[in-house]
Amino acid sequence: MSSCSSGNGKNANKEKLVNIPVLELKSRDIEVPKTYVCDIQAVQFVEVRAKVEGFVDRIYVDEGQFVKKGQTLFQLTSNEFNEMVNSANAKMMQARAEAKSASLEVERLQVLVDKNIISSSELELAKSKRAVAESIILEAESILKNAKTGLSYTTIKAPFDGIVDRIPYKTGSLVTAGDLLTNITDISEVFAYYKVTENEYLQYMREKMEEDSVGLKEEFEDDITLILSDGMEYPLKGKLETMEADFERGTGSIAFRVRFPNPDQLLKHGASGKVQMTNMLEDIYLIPQKSTFEIQDYNYVYMIGKDNKVVVRSFRPMQRFGVYYISDGFQEGDRIIFEGIQQVSDGMEIEPSPVTELEAYDTLSTSN
Template sequence: MKIVSLVLPYMGFALLAGSCTVKSTENTAKTVERQVPVVSLTVMDTTIYKEYIADIQARKNVELRSRLSGFLEKVYVDEGAIVKAGQVLFQVNDEEYRADHAKAEAALNNAIAEAKKVELEKERTKKLVEKNIVSKTEQELIGVQHKAALSKVEEAKAVVNQTKTKLSQTLIRAPFNGRIDRILLKTGSLLEEGALITSISDLSALNVYFDISESEYLTLASDSNFSSNSFNQEVKLILANGQEYPHTGTAQIVESEFEPNTGSISLRARFPNTDGLLKHGASGRIAVPISTGSTKFVPQKAVFEIQDKTYVYVLNEDETVKMQPFRAGQRVGHYYIVEEGLRPDQEIVYEGAQALRDGMKVRPIKK
């Protein structure tokens, strides 16, 4: 009896221990079966945009420099002002140039008078020759003097035109309609010939330049509708803050050869600038449409990288997950384009990939 009483407690303990082991295993199994959201690949018939670094330039942008030496006497415009073609912007002191012009006109008048005097002498000599009073040699000599006098008149006229041009250059005018940039020199500044005063830009429309590779150009040229002489492609402009410019532009090929160092060729897209938002020298990106038809997309949250390769977790039929590599294309919004490696009928773990491992059994939740 004592032996039986000792055995029973041990049997009870064993049963209790076995029960605890079963419950512990069940709890572990429940813990392993993690709930994960799953989604299918998104398939859309859409147009994808490829982006390129853009160089934004005003349609016209020139530096305004002084053609003369002298003091900057007057500034007629303020920085940032909108000006019209031919409008006077600056004036260089013109006293010296007025004096030179007056001196040149006086020299011209003297040359004209001298030429007139020689012309009268020529006529008189001609009559004397007809009366045999003087020889023909005298007539020829006076003819040469008359030609020399006329040449001096032409020379004096050239000097007058030169001084007149210089005098007109004391007024610096706008070469076209545009907006004035920062004015580097102020009233009273001494200008050297060629000194930079400011710049002016025509911002009514802007040219945006971007480069494509030779392979991209050849892909473009393989289109049956392609013609380098009449190629026009509608493109978008993404501004530096990431916002899309409200107007579309038209891209054209503007270079006839590839850059030898980079193997690229430049295209130019022209955008209207009616609101004046774009400025010369601004930065941004050109978005060029690439028609791809039916395209597969995978959510960005589902994708992770290992050693420069992209992966997702795919849900198997037995509700286990498998890490599967695929080739990701361009990012579009919150998605990546699936170029190859995934089928549209596969279900993908939407998020939480960092807590999963190959072969783990999960509890999928359709998202």
């Protein structure tokens, strides 16, 4: 009777074990997209400012118009500068005439000295006057050059091919030196600047050095995606070109620069968006978020031992990937409770129900 009673007790305990879905972890290699907020800037952006004071006489372009390098944009009143050029020209002509007269005087005295009619001192005095006249020519040339430069500043031309921005001053407006007349932007291509942390920078540099050591080029450098502010993907891919020299104080981040072609001029200077890059992670484990719980900023899962007993274990996620945590702190063959974590506790024995990879991963969203 005692033996029968003991056997029935064991069967009763076995029947009381809770059947819980259990997932066996396997390492895998995955491509993880990651996005960074970026600032979009034109490859060339120049403020066109007045260099001299004057009234806006004519405006040859309109806002939003495409202009070519050297094309005239604005004309300021130039009467004053024209007079300065005319005055400088007159002084130049006078200086040359005086220099020519001084040269003729030297030649005349040279003949008289050669015939011993006059002393050589008079000739030396004439040569000194000629040197003074020649120096006056140089001074006049400098004044004329400055006058012409000032006159040229009254005609404002495009520094390169680009698009005209807003024109705040209209015809007849008085502008002073330094006033902003407009901006010219070249958006045939654009730069997207985004910031990464120091750890991400170190990871990128190590991968780059590893690729360079075997003579390979990182594929993602020429395959960077831009997500526009409306959530749509920009159709053309970008190329990672360079980075800043220093880390930003306070944030500890450093900016990378990506160049995107912009043949249709869809992207504008000052726009915003997100740069999306794809990183390859090797030998990592995907932990479903519904298999985890969090206590005071620490993440935990329920591990299943060989005796089918539950053991609480903490882990540190590398990052989130859709409805998963990515971690490298597990081993091949580790078993965790897939779902139903509310029904178990530490040290509890369960009846494991294996979950396939198809059930655990392929039926769940992996969108980032």
